[in-house]
Amino acid sequence: xxxRLQIHFARGEEIKYVAHLDLMxxxxxxxxxxxxxxxxxxxxxxxxxYATAAPLPVGVTSEAEAMDLWLEEPMTPPDFVRxxxxxxxxxxxxxxxxxxxxxxxxxxxxxxxxxxxxxxxGPDPAGRVAQVLAAASLPWREERGGKLRMHDxxxxxxxxxxxxxxxxxARVTMRLRAGPAGTGRPQEIVAxxxxxxxxxxxTRLVFAPPSS
Amino acid sequence: xxxDAILPHVARxxxxxxxxxxxxxxxxxxxxxxxxxxxxxxxxAYEVGMSNLGLQILYDVLNREPGVLAERCYTPWTDxxxxxxxxxxxxxxxxxxxxxxxxxxxxxxxxxELNYTNVLNMLDVAGLPLHSEERxxxxxxxxxxxxxxxxxxxxxxxxxxxxxxxxxESLLDLVRAYRRGEPREAFLxxxxxxxxxxxxxxxxxxxxxxxxxxxxxxxxxxxxxxxxRRLIGQLGFPPVRxxxxxxxAVHDRAMIDLMRGCTRGCRFxxxxxxxRPTRExxxxxxxxxxxxxxxxxxxDELALVSLSSSDYSCIEPLxxxxxxxxxxxxxxxxxxxxxxxxxxxxxxxxxxxxSSLTFAPEAGSERxxxxxxxxxxxxxxxxxxxxxxxxxxxxxKLYFMIGLPGERDEDVEAIVRLVREVQKVGRRxxxxxxxxxxxxxxPKAHTPFQWVGQEADVRSKQAYLRDNLRRTRLGWGDPFASxxxxxxxxxxxxxxxxxxxxxxRGARFDAWSEHLLPLAWEQAFAEAGLDMAxxxxxxxxxxEVLPWDHINTGITKRFLxxxxxxxxxxxxxxxxxxxxxxxCGMAALHPACAQRRAT
Numbered sequence: 172x173x174x175r176l177q178i179h180f181a182r183g184e185e186i187k188y189v190a191h192l193d194l195m196x197x198x199x200x201x202x203x204x205x206x207x208x209x210x211x212x213x214x215x216x217x218x219x220x221y222a223t224a225a226p227l228p229v230g231v232t233s234e235a236e237a238m239d240l241w242l243e244e245p246m247t248p249p250d251f252v253r254x255x256x257x258x259x260x261x262x263x264x265x266x267x268x269x270x271x272x273x274x275x276x277x278x279x280x281x282x283x284x285x286x287x288x289x290x291x292x293g294p295d296p297a298g299r300v301a302q303v304l305a306a307a308s309l310p311w312r313e314e315r316g317g318k319l320r321m322h323d324x325x326x327x328x329x330x331x332x333x334x335x336x337x338x339x340x341a342r343v344t345m346r347l348r349a350g351p352a353g354t355g356r357p358q359e360i361v362a363x364x365x366x367x368x369x370x371x372x373x374t375r376l377v378f379a380p381p382s383s
Numbered sequence: 384x385x386x387d388a389i390l391p392h393v394a395r396x397x398x399x400x401x402x403x404x405x406x407x408x409x410x411x412x413x414x415x416x417x418x419x420x421x422x423x424x425x426x427x428a429y430e431v432g433m434s435n436l437g438l439q440i441l442y443d444v445l446n447r448e449p450g451v452l453a454e455r456c457y458t459p460w461t462d463x464x465x466x467x468x469x470x471x472x473x474x475x476x477x478x479x480x481x482x483x484x485x486x487x488x489x490x491x492x493x494x495x496e497l498n499y500t501n502v503l504n505m506l507d508v509a510g511l512p513l514h515s516e517e518r519x520x521x522x523x524x525x526x527x528x529x530x531x532x533x534x535x536x537x538x539x540x541x542x543x544x545x546x547x548x549x550x551x552e553s554l555l556d557l558v559r560a561y562r563r564g565e566p567r568e569a570f571l572x573x574x575x576x577x578x579x580x581x582x583x584x585x586x587x588x589x590x591x592x593x594x595x596x597x598x599x600x601x602x603x604x605x606x607x608x609x610x611x612r613r614l615i616g617q618l619g620f621p622p623v624r625x626x627x628x629x630x631x632a633v634h635d636r637a638m639i640d641l642m643r644g645c646t647r648g649c650r651f652x653x654x655x656x657x658x659r660p661t662r663e664x665x666x667x668x669x670x671x672x673x674x675x676x677x678x679x680x681x682x683d684e685l686a687l688v689s690l691s692s693s694d695y696s697c698i699e700p701l702x703x704x705x706x707x708x709x710x711x712x713x714x715x716x717x718x719x720x721x722x723x724x725x726x727x728x729x730x731x732x733x734x735x736x737x738s739s740l741t742f743a744p745e746a747g748s749e750r751x752x753x754x755x756x757x758x759x760x761x762x763x764x765x766x767x768x769x770x771x772x773x774x775x776x777x778x779x780k781l782y783f784m785i786g787l788p789g790e791r792d793e794d795v796e797a798i799v800r801l802v803r804e805v806q807k808v809g810r811r812x813x814x815x816x817x818x819x820x821x822x823x824x825x826p827k828a829h830t831p832f833q834w835v836g837q838e839a840d841v842r843s844k845q846a847y848l849r850d851n852l853r854r855t856r857l858g859w860g861d862p863f864a865s866x867x868x869x870x871x872x873x874x875x876x877x878x879x880x881x882x883x884x885x886x887x888r889g890a891r892f893d894a895w896s897e898h899l900l901p902l903a904w905e906q907a908f909a910e911a912g913l914d915m916a917x918x919x920x921x922x923x924x925x926x927e928v929l930p931w932d933h934i935n936t937g938i939t940k941r942f943l944x945x946x947x948x949x950x951x952x953x954x955x956x957x958x959x960x961x962x963x964x965x966x967c968g969m970a971a972l973h974p975a976c977a978q979r980r981a982t
Contacts, residue, residue, distance in 0.1 A: 188396035189629045200681030
């Protein structure tokens, strides 16, 4: 019988430039060092079974990451946390672990929203935020693979606020849609505001209840 | 402008930010308190440098030495270099993020000739004067080691001293000597007396009117006439806390060197000469190191590294024990020999995933393999293919060279036939792939083929192979890269101006075909009045003074010449591990060889 653990972790400044897949490999290695009996997938090249809620973009710090992890042999969550914590590199912090029933849908499927705080620089941040909130759409042009695509970012923005504003800098907090129905990217929102992001921090992931 | 303003705009920024597991980071007080601050500089991308076992060994050795602090840096990728220059940010160390010029010693690892322009580029990004003679004790000492240091004459303009052979001990001797705080010239004179150290400025090189080296002689009476390669008496315990990268390295796995050296005597192989003799690590020590290494890193793959891993005398028991202890561990053997690979070994390795194995027949015909002394037979190869495919591997990669000395058309044709024979074996086991990599032979210093001219144009041979192996996946080396490698591998001091000229014209990362700039190099040769063919394609005279003759590897020139003559007669020479002593010269350097020679 495998055991499913849901873990919460934070990523700090030290390793904010580590890409998602590299971070996952760092997790695997930390878990192996800690002697955690990870469950493996079947098939030609078995790999440890885990699934994150939402990849964290390069350059972004977070205090709200979540991941499901399957173990071959059961462990108590406190025991898990104690053993893993001392094997984590600088900038990776395990905040907690809890058992999760096998019947719960994957975290990624339950994800609805994500919240960010951005230290931003640029002209009139408060005015720009007010403008966007009042507008029906927030057009965004993106070039991918040589193709120009147009998006409307406005439906992805649930909440947007500028605090601690100065003439050309502000702390911008935002709650963006995330998950299967579409994902807002904080870098794009800030750019669409005409601002430059100096630091982006994920503060919260919002999930639908597991039963729904 | 700060690093944080740059990193969001470069590829794989975590290459420049440290915090990897097991990296050694000291506090600021230790920085101030350290007598010697040493910066390892790898003249290639982070992903390549992090795959190098030698660097991990030396990082470990120096950081355990009291009063010494060792950090690392790699060549910034071209996007990062551009941003750093724009921002006025000099080359910095990963661990403490300090500028390279605040260190006492900068140590380059020279593993490949096509990294040379990166050495210049790193010195320049670091803000150091390029030339050794322009740097006194106010600048870091710039040293270099690694395989290429054994003929690094082309780099003597830029490097203060070279570490020859195994640096595990000589580096410690060097940092201890450095601690005396002497002026640069006095320190160098002292360093020149350390076994395994070569200080090029103390040697005068004279050339003939036609450009050949006429003589190399020391300026000073107190330096050795022929600096010699250092050999460590006993292999140190393997580093069991290597730095584990976040960014995936080319070879991202735990590594243990099973043995050093190889005495098979392949005549094209520089490593087979300059790492002699073979010294095996005891089985118990490998197992103990593996336990610690895996516990300290969390790797799921372990490479048992050597020049010929299947020649390790306890290879099967070792692999069986490892896979028994660690059922999920992937054990890889990077250099397998066709004639010592057995069915038992096939059963033991990679129980988890059997994707592909690489073997190197090197030449298509048995005659040519005798010429190069790679004495494997077609039967060996087909038997090995049978063992590999019948044990579930999906693919075999074969490695060949063209342009080998004495190669005839029929030898190239034999490559086609051999690949097809292996494919026939594969077909009996269903969908199995056989691919081939075909590179151009590059004659190297300190080998029996050091006198041989490189074949100037192998394009017709490549075309023949392409036409006749249409359905086989083939890999090729870049022809200009092979030519440049041949020039630099047997170059003299005059090439310093060429390397500098090419670098000034934008050459860097020459080992990466997308960055190689043939025109920059050709212009640099023209400007220096030198000819690539003189270095690459010219057959050297038997009595010619070779630019690296004054470097004593322990292997005599007489032995290399004898081997060259035997190759011309297609005569093989057996491995001295199992056959007679071949009198290669190692008896003068290695007690065990001397003992054997005497009996």
